[in-house]
Amino acid sequence: xxxxxxxxxxxxxxxCCVMLCVWIWATRISNAGxxxxxxxxxxxxxxxxxxxxxxxxxxxxLWVSGLACLWSLRLTWHLGKRVLWHLGEEEGRYKQxxxxxRNQLLLKFFLFFQAQAVSNIWLAIPWFIMAANVKAxxxxxxxxxxxxxxxxxxxxxxxxxxxxxxKKNPANKGKVCNKGLWNYSRHPNYFFQLLIWIGVxxxxxxxxxxxxxxxxxxxIGYLLxxxxxxxxxxxxxxxxxxxxxxxxxxxxxxxxxxxxxN
Numbered sequence: 001x002x003x004x005x006x007x008x009x010x011x012x013x014x015x016c017c018v019m020l021c022v023w024i025w026a027t028r029i030s031n032a033g034x035x036x037x038x039x040x041x042x043x044x045x046x047x048x049x050x051x052x053x054x055x056x057x058x059x060x061x062l063w064v065s066g067l068a069c070l071w072s073l074r075l076t077w078h079l080g081k082r083v084l085w086h087l088g089e090e091e092g093r094y095k096q097x098x099x100x101x102r103n104q105l106l107l108k109f110f111l112f113f114q115a116q117a118v119s120n121i122w123l124a125i126p127w128f129i130m131a132a133n134v135k136a137x138x139x140x141x142x143x144x145x146x147x148x149x150x151x152x153x154x155x156x157x158x159x160x161x162x163x164x165x166x167k168k169n170p171a172n173k174g175k176v177c178n179k180g181l182w183n184y185s186r187h188p189n190y191f192f193q194l195l196i197w198i199g200v201x202x203x204x205x206x207x208x209x210x211x212x213x214x215x216x217x218x219x220i221g222y223l224l225x226x227x228x229x230x231x232x233x234x235x236x237x238x239x240x241x242x243x244x245x246x247x248x249x250x251x252x253x254x255x256x257x258x259x260x261x262n
Contacts, residue, residue, distance in 0.1 A: 004128035007053035012121045014049065015042040019117040023110050031087055032094040035113055037079045042120040043072035046127065054131030060138065064130045064203075067146065071153055071196065078160050092236040093228075123197070123220060126204035126213035133207040145203030152195035155181070159188040176241055176248045184257035186248065187233065190224045191255050230254065 022038045047068035051061050083091070090098070101108040130142075162180040166172050181188035197217040204213035223229055237245045251261050 004054065004132040007050055007131070008121060008125075008128050010053060011046045011049045011124070012117070014045055015117040015120045016114060018042060018045065019113040023113040026109065026113070027106065029087055031083075031090045032098065032109055032112075033083045033091045034087075035116055037076060037083050039116045039120065040072055040075040040079055042117065043124065044069045044076070046120060046124050047072065050124075050127055050131045054128065056131045056133045057136050059136070060133055060142075061131045063138065063142070063146075064127050067149060068124070068127055071149075074153065074157065078157075078164075081164075092240065093232040096232075096236070119219070119223075123216045125215050126200045126210075129209055129213060130204050130207050135207075139206035141206040142203045145199045145201070145205075147199075148202055149196055149199030152192045152199055156189055156192035156196065159192060163189070174241060174244075176237075176244050178248060178252070181257060183252070184259065185253050185255060187224075187230055187255055188257055190229050191257065194221055194224060225255075 018038060019035070019042075022034060026032050026034050047065040050068070051065040054061055097109075097112075098105065159181045162182060163177050166177040166179055166182075185191055194217060197220045201213045201217050204210045225231075234249075241248075253261075
């Protein structure tokens, strides 16, 4: 088990330094939303460090690092278009945090940014476990988990593209997106996000100490349902869309894509 400590500690120090720089930048431009972009990109950094430092089988390390970087770069690109191309306009949920934390703004945002770095490492535990596995050859569970992962990343990409296309149309300003996957779930992107981490768990379960990988889907589920995911997004949508979103809540599944309610 100690074999994944070193790459994990080096990765933690690296992403904490990245988030320190991002916090300084966010303070200067008064836009905390950039933390989302670099939270996603930190997984690319972790993937590279795993390939460089982890002691496991070379093919498995390449597999783990490649999937991690592919997912991370896709999410970074998606968030970057939304945030980095509109630096002068901070997202509503961060404006709300800025208001709530106004008495200790710098300190609380600093701690928030560092917490994101810690969450990067916490969620990447399955990757460190797999990359420390020295057994040659891939397991069936690794292929099965990768299949779940691939399905989920395709679903997440489609959901993100559908929402982006809806928002791009000026006629839809202030309206609720109920097209495509968004007709069956209020948060299909979050659904597929959780499915990605379930796939990662399945990939890791065949490695020594693989049972610890349950940490990732449980943690991301908690964040999505209780912290920064669904609750903040729902509150912001209610503030910006009002009764139209309340009607959407009454007819549309909150998470799992499902048929409409009467």
